[in-house]
Amino acid sequence: MEDADLYRDSIQGTCQFKCPEKEIDLRQREELLHPLEGVKDENGRFVCIRSRVVKEYSRPAAGKKDPLPSDLRPAHVLKETVDYLLGRVAVRSDHSWPDLYDFIFDRLRAVRQDMVIQSIGGHDGIELLEKIVRFHIYAGYRLCTQPMSVYDPKINDQHTQECLKRLISLYRVVSPDHLHQEEFESLYLMFNLGQTDALMHFYELPKHVRDLPLLQRAYRISLAHILMNAVRVLRLSEPDQSKRYPLFVCAAHRHLSCIQSKTLHVLSSGFNSKSFAYPLEKLSDLLWYDDAAQASESCQQHGLTVTEHSAVLFQRAAFKYPDKIFHKHHPKIDKILSSVNLADILLHGEGVQDAQDGVT
Known part of the structure; x- marks a missing residue:
C-alpha cells in the first residue's frame, strides 16, 4: 500500500506549479533545495531557480x-512535472x-502521492504510471553494477512492482484499447519472469491483447523459464529482437x-565429468556472457x-552458488540503449518536445 493511501478522502489540487510556492519558500529559507533546483552564481553562491x-x-x-488543495498538483501539472x-x-x-536517479526517484514518489490523495486514475493515471514504470525499469538496468551504498535494487524493484500492478489494474477497469498496453503487459510478465500470478494474469487478458506479438514473446519466455529451458529463454530474449522496445x-x-x-548448476550435473571440458567460447554464446573471459570468471x-x-570442467560436487550475484551490463543492450535518446526511451516520444521547450 502506498503511504498516501492513509488519506481517506480525496480532494482536488489547485497548485499550478511543479512545487507549491510555500514549499519553495520554506526549503529556500532552510537551505534544503537540491543542487538540481538552482545554479551557482559567479561568486559560487547557490541561487534558486523556482521553475526547477x-x-x-x-x-x-x-x-x-x-494537505490543502494548494499543496496538491492536478493531473495536468503532474504530467508536466513527469515530462520535465x-x-x-x-x-x-x-x-x-x-x-x-535519487532526485527523480523522490520527486516521482511525490507525484504518485499526489495521485493517490486526489484519486487520480483513468487515462491520466495510466499515462503517468506508464512513464514512471519506464524510469524504474531503465534505472534497474543502468544502475545494476552500482554498490548498495549508491543504489538499492530491492527498493527500486519494490516501486517498479507497485507501479506495474497499479497500472495493469487500471488497464482492466478503464475503457480498452490502450496505446501502450502491449508494452506494459509484456514488461509485467518479464519483470515477474516465471511467476504464477503473472502468468494467471496473462491468461485472464482478452484474446486480442494476449495475441499481440510482444506479449506472445513474453509469454513464451515465461513458459520456457518455468520449464528451466534457459537456452530458449535467452534466445527469445535476444536484444536484437527488442530494438523497438528497449526496456523489454x-x-x-x-x-x-x-x-x-x-x-x-544444471550443466554441472548433466555434464558431470573429471575429464570432459566444455569450451568457454561456446558457453559464452549460450549464456549471454560478453566473452570467454567473463564466462571463465563466472565459472570460477x-x-x-x-x-x-579455455574450457570448463563441469563437476557436480564442485559447484556452489556464490555468496553474492554480480550483475554486469550487456554490450548488446548498451548498444540498443545508446542508439535512442534517453528522453525518447522514458517518454516514448510523448511530452519530449514540451519538456525541452518548457523549463530552462
Whole structure:
C-alpha cells in the first residue's frame, strides 16, 4: 500500500506549479533545495531557480495535518512535472546518473502521492504510471553494477512492482484499447519472469491483447523459464529482437545472473565429468556472457575449474552458488540503449518536445 493511501478522502489540487510556492519558500529559507533546483552564481553562491524546484516526497505521520488543495498538483501539472523530470533532468550530463536517479526517484514518489490523495486514475493515471514504470525499469538496468551504498535494487524493484500492478489494474477497469498496453503487459510478465500470478494474469487478458506479438514473446519466455529451458529463454530474449522496445530486454536482464547460475548448476550435473571440458567460447554464446573471459570468471565464482585450454570442467560436487550475484551490463543492450535518446526511451516520444521547450 502506498503511504498516501492513509488519506481517506480525496480532494482536488489547485497548485499550478511543479512545487507549491510555500514549499519553495520554506526549503529556500532552510537551505534544503537540491543542487538540481538552482545554479551557482559567479561568486559560487547557490541561487534558486523556482521553475526547477519540484515537490519533495513527504511521508505521512500521525498528527500531521491533511494537505490543502494548494499543496496538491492536478493531473495536468503532474504530467508536466513527469515530462520535465524524464525529459530534462534525466538527460543532464553535469551530474552523475546515480545522483539524478535519487532526485527523480523522490520527486516521482511525490507525484504518485499526489495521485493517490486526489484519486487520480483513468487515462491520466495510466499515462503517468506508464512513464514512471519506464524510469524504474531503465534505472534497474543502468544502475545494476552500482554498490548498495549508491543504489538499492530491492527498493527500486519494490516501486517498479507497485507501479506495474497499479497500472495493469487500471488497464482492466478503464475503457480498452490502450496505446501502450502491449508494452506494459509484456514488461509485467518479464519483470515477474516465471511467476504464477503473472502468468494467471496473462491468461485472464482478452484474446486480442494476449495475441499481440510482444506479449506472445513474453509469454513464451515465461513458459520456457518455468520449464528451466534457459537456452530458449535467452534466445527469445535476444536484444536484437527488442530494438523497438528497449526496456523489454532491460526487464529480461534483471533475471540474467540468476539464469546463468541455475544453468551452470544444471550443466554441472548433466555434464558431470573429471575429464570432459566444455569450451568457454561456446558457453559464452549460450549464456549471454560478453566473452570467454567473463564466462571463465563466472565459472570460477561457482567453484568450477577452468582449464588452460579455455574450457570448463563441469563437476557436480564442485559447484556452489556464490555468496553474492554480480550483475554486469550487456554490450548488446548498451548498444540498443545508446542508439535512442534517453528522453525518447522514458517518454516514448510523448511530452519530449514540451519538456525541452518548457523549463530552462
